[in-house]
Amino acid sequence: MKIAIVSDMHLGYERFREDARRQACEALEKAAEASDMIIIPGDIFDYRRPSPDVIAEAMTLFRNIMKKNFKARVSGFEGEGFAYTDMPIIAIPGTHERRALNAANPVSILGMAGLVIDASQARVTIEKTLSGKTEKVCVFGLGGIAEERFRETLKEVAPRGKEGCFNIFMFHQSVYELLPFSESFIRIDDLPDGFDLYVDGHIHSRVEMKCHGKDFLIPGSTVITQLKENEQDGKGFFVYDTEERAYTFHRINSRKFAVEEIDVDGKGPAEIEELAREKARKVIESSGGAKPIIRIVLTGKLGNGIKLHDISVHGLAKEFQDNAILEVSKLGVKSEEIEQEAMEIRTGELENASLRDYGLGVFMEKLNKAGYRLEISPSELFDLLSSDTKKEEVISAAVKMLSHGTIEN
Numbered sequence: 587m588k589i590a591i592v593s594d595m596h597l598g599y600e601r602f603r604e605d606a607r608r609q610a611c612e613a614l615e616k617a618a619e620a621s622d623m624i625i626i627p628g629d630i631f632d633y634r635r636p637s638p639d640v641i642a643e644a645m646t647l648f649r650n651i652m653k654k655n656f657k658a659r660v661s662g663f664e665g666e667g668f669a670y671t672d673m674p675i676i677a678i679p680g681t682h683e684r685r686a687l688n689a690a691n692p693v694s695i696l697g698m699a700g701l702v703i704d705a706s707q708a709r710v711t712i713e714k715t716l717s718g719k720t721e722k723v724c725v726f727g728l729g730g731i732a733e734e735r736f737r738e739t740l741k742e743v744a745p746r747g748k749e750g751c752f753n754i755f756m757f758h759q760s761v762y763e764l765l766p767f768s769e770s771f772i773r774i775d776d777l778p779d780g781f782d783l784y785v786d787g788h789i790h791s792r793v794e795m796k797c798h799g800k801d802f803l804i805p806g807s808t809v810i811t812q813l814k815e816n817e818q819d820g821k822g823f824f825v826y827d828t829e830e831r832a833y834t835f836h837r838i839n840s841r842k843f844a845v846e847e848i849d850v851d852g853k854g855p856a857e858i859e860e861l862a863r864e865k866a867r868k869v870i871e872s873s874g875g876a877k878p879i880i881r882i883v884l885t886g887k888l889g890n891g892i893k894l895h896d897i898s899v900h901g902l903a904k905e906f907q908d909n910a911i912l913e914v915s916k917l918g919v920k921s922e923e924i925e926q927e928a929m930e931i932r933t934g935e936l937e938n939a940s941l942r943d944y945g946l947g948v949f950m951e952k953l954n955k956a957g958y959r960l961e962i963s964p965s966e967l968f969d970l971l972s973s974d975t976k977k978e979e980v981i982s983a984a985v986k987m988l989s990h991g992t993i994e995n
């Protein structure tokens with residue numbers, strides 16, 4: 587059986603909304619052509635409460651995919667919820683879609699509409715029969731949950747495969763080996779044993795590792811979101827062949843993204859800006875087609891008397907706005923005016939981390955120091971406080987949560 591793994595499409599992602607839609611569409615269409623079934627380890631949507639427009643976008647995408655001639659069909663479903671279709675498109679909600687237990691999330695809504703199978707805490711069996719020979723795949727899905735609850739949840743749920751099937755464990759969490767800054771993140775060896783393939787979402791760059799001697803794959807997002815160095819590789823999805831026990835990566839046409847470094851040592855603002863222009867022009871020349879995203883990273887130490895704001899970041903972005911999406915990062919510059927906290931953010935360790943994960947780490951450390959003892963998990967509290975709803979609503983929900991011990995999200 588050929589299984590396409592497409593992840594983190596982030597439909598509705600504000601900054602590159604059309605990119606998110608178009609690239610998700612291309613990934614799903616190509617995946618449908620190249621495989622017998624599709625699995626999606628989380629973050630189809632960028633928000634836990636996407637607007638009706640974004641839900642409509644998603645529905646259109648999946649409606650179109652449903653028309654493809656998938657050779658496999660869903661033949662079994664065990665767990666919470668229900669399978670409302672036999673089309674082999676199996677998804678779980680990710681961190682961006684996570685809501686309180688039992689509250690509908692956008693992936694469960696797609697599930698109810700029969701456009702995907704929502705496999706959060708469910709085991710789904712998929713079958714394909716070709717010239718009298720039947721192949722079976724079983725996907726055990728576990729939707730994204732608070733990191734510090736993951737180990738406990740693994741114990742409770744005890745994910746296991748099914749005899750006679752090619753077994754996949756699909757989840758959406760941080761992994762310590764890839765993001766080494768919170769002890770609550772799961773280590774690869776602590777993932778449940780006995781599966782033939784491990785598939786994770788959440789991390790937006792491509793990862794190919796081993797878990798208990800089997801392949802552990804993260805396809806990365808289909809759209810650029812974090813503008814991190816390791817996103818330059820290009821986007822796409824995996825197709826895993828269960829017979830060969832081998833996989834291939836399939837690229838999609840994603841907007842070009844380039845990171846260029848400039849050492850500011852001994853240079854004045856005008857010289858730095860001119861270097862930035864040169865680098866930007868080169869990237870634009872070589873990209874052809876859609877405007878590239880260019881991130882210029884300034885490093886080194888600014889000379890005495892030169893301040894960060896002397897470098898006209900906004901001016902540069904404006905100058906190139908017709909040909910590129912230009913962003914200049916000053917975080918790597920050493921200068922007297924920068925405070926301690928900014929220093930931490932730029933240390934190498936964080937290169938692979940999302941800001942959300944970093945923020946969560948800091949938040950938990952502070953809660954620990956303050957002797958936090960409440961029953962609500964710190965990451966749930968963090969999610970609530972960092973949600974995109976109105977401040978007053980967030981505060982009243984947080985107060986309610988703290989007094990009742992439940993989330994009213």
Ligand SMILES: [Mn+2]
Binds near residue numbers: 594629682789790807
């Ligand atoms: Mn994501």
